[in-house]
Amino acid sequence: MELPMFSYRQEFNKTTIVLGVAALTALLLVGRVNFPFFHIIVELFSIVVACGIFTISWHTRHLHENSFITFLGVSSLSVAIIDLLHALTYEGLTVIPQSGAPVATQLWIAGRFLQATAILLAFLFLQRRLRETPLLVTFLSVATLLVSTIFVWKIFPDCYVEGSGLTRFKILSEYLIISMFAVALFLLRRRWKSFDSHVAHYLAASFGFFMISELTFTSYVGVFDWTNQIGHILKVTGYYCLYRGVVVIGLTRPYDLLFRRLKDINTTLEERVRKEVERNREKDALLVQKDRQAALGEMTGNIAHQWRQPLNAISIIVQDLAMQESAGSLNKEHLRESISRIDDLTRHMAQTINDFRELYQLNKEKEPFSLSQKVRQLLALVEGSLREQGISVNVSASEEVLALGFPNQFAQVVLNLLNNSRDALVERKVPNPTIWIEISNDGTSPLVTIKDNAGGIPADIIHRVFDPYFTTREEGTGIGLSMSRTIIEQNMSGRLTVRNEKEGAVFSLELCPA
Incomplete structure (x- = not known):
């Protein structure tokens, strides 16, 4: 609220000036008579x-x-x-x-x-x-x-x-x-x-x-x-x-x-808040960029795993063609068959890129989707990197369960949870590392639980894992789980929770029924 400000014209009006001059004149006269x-x-x-x-x-x-x-x-x-x-x-x-x-x-x-x-x-x-x-x-x-x-x-x-x-x-x-x-x-x-x-x-x-x-x-x-x-x-x-x-x-x-100085302090405070907000925005942008770069690295690694076998097969086919051509035994039928197999393999590789591209495209509107189908599509993309670490994934789906939401964003959340489980299992060098994914319907809401046998999350920090910027890894950004909760709870009107069981951490995704 603006405080009322008075001008000098108001304070020194004619009456004030006249009275002041009269008082000083009276004082001068008194001084001449009785100093x-x-x-x-x-x-x-x-x-x-x-x-x-x-x-x-x-x-x-x-x-x-x-x-x-x-x-x-x-x-x-x-x-x-x-x-x-x-x-x-x-x-x-x-x-x-x-x-x-x-x-x-x-x-x-x-x-x-x-x-x-x-x-x-x-x-x-x-x-x-x-x-x-x-x-x-x-x-x-x-x-x-x-x-x-x-x-x-x-x-x-x-x-x-x-x-x-x-x-x-x-x-x-x-x-x-x-x-x-x-x-x-x-x-x-x-x-x-x-x-x-x-x-x-x-x-x-x-x-x-x-x-x-x-x-x-x-x-x-x-x-x-x-x-x-x-x-x-x-x-x-x-x-x-x-x-x-x-x-x-x-x-x-x-x-x-x-x-x-209250107004000055308020102005200074507003400026400090503005600068702090700008710094936080820059920090958020850097963290988001870092997280995207990490996701890009994950995607590149998974594509490399998916391409490794087709590339090996293509290499073998090409070597076979070269050997037959050197021996003079190469015929048109075998050449056509080899070219057809190479074409199938390259199509499969191209489809892998399309699958990953689709995974990172945001859905504009909510739509019904099959949880088990989306999970299996995701596992098909990342199983190579998990298998390389010796991690087995067991999927349990008792029935076809449909949810209403954004399927690609859901897949990104599941991918983030799988990556966290993988990192914990590798870091702790767990024997027989395993991830279990269970898809069910409790009668009211579709439910997806993801658990591992990495030993769980320490009790003193488990309540903070969804806080923005909280991380226990030096290279972590601390926004993965925070964004996952935002996707599930704000974007898809569901719930994302975590608890510890005997073998490890259990993340539960409760979604809206289709």
Whole structure:
């Protein structure tokens, strides 16, 4: 579901602009009349915004996929504490002992350094998470140390001297802080797509206002100078941008802020799924090709076995003709008989190719067919290769059993099961290797069982033999039995099961009656 997106035209309407200009104008007027009161108002606004950022980021930390917002929120709380002390120690207030412009200026520099450093460090955690509690303790400890260098140990460098104005340290520090915010803008621009568009624009505006604000604090002499007042107005504007970007959007549009990357993650996931599907398709295509090549090899081997005897007979006939021709005893009658026998043998060889070609042609529609006839036709094609391995095949068919389905696909399944039995018998070097094929009708469905005496399938894997890509042979593809089950159960509406008996594995093919 697409989340509602708001445009800047909606957020910055005329009323908002008028109210904003009126509020800033009022603040300027208040500042000209009573600067301490103006100062406490603008600092309290900044403090409230900073605390709001902390509250939202802390209570939604478990929803963030990285620690950027949490880092910003935790550091904002520490900065707010220092800014509160800065406001309470400002010139004209006597809330805290040791108050005055020198201490307030030191606290200002300490707070700005902590804020700028935290913003820079936050960009390091756009792709990772931190433990939130240790992070909070760390920032509070840093804030405590900074405050202690000013109030307790009094080792923080002087930033303001009564009568002479800003120190060199303070001015250089302001330029360094400006540079840090400039780097933050650069990092934000590079990682722009990692943020919600609105949040990114508000952060950029905030950093920009903070930079200009710091610039105004490099030239004033008195703490009530107009440049000081402009700097605080710019700071308020910067915090207002943070308020709009994190607090308001975080409250009114939490999904946009907290789940900014959800769509990106979903897109990435879809792309990964697409690539994985493509890889699986390529893998399937390679396996199917490998299986077809193996089937072609099987077919070629079986044809070779079928052709061996006719070729030997033709060779003998040709040798006999050559001998008779050399002896001068060759006559036309014998030549015609020999040619006729060679013709019969070549026709038989051609028929063998036709039989194999028919076996691998897919039937377009289901049709009734005789199970025993199809099995015997198949055995006629493969008995040569089985006999060469010393394997005997016993077929038992009590009656003529008809099934409804695709006869050639059925024959391919039986061929695959015969090949598996042959491989197991040869691999295990079984004495008197035998395959039994039984064709029957249990009264409701035609049934074909194929079993051997190879010892059976291990109990820990027998439940997986029909899984795609599962194989126990290095040269196997793992799709033969899976495709066989698909042919019998999905294409022919039957059942293909396996079990172990005392002598070996038993595969049962339950088919639809004709």
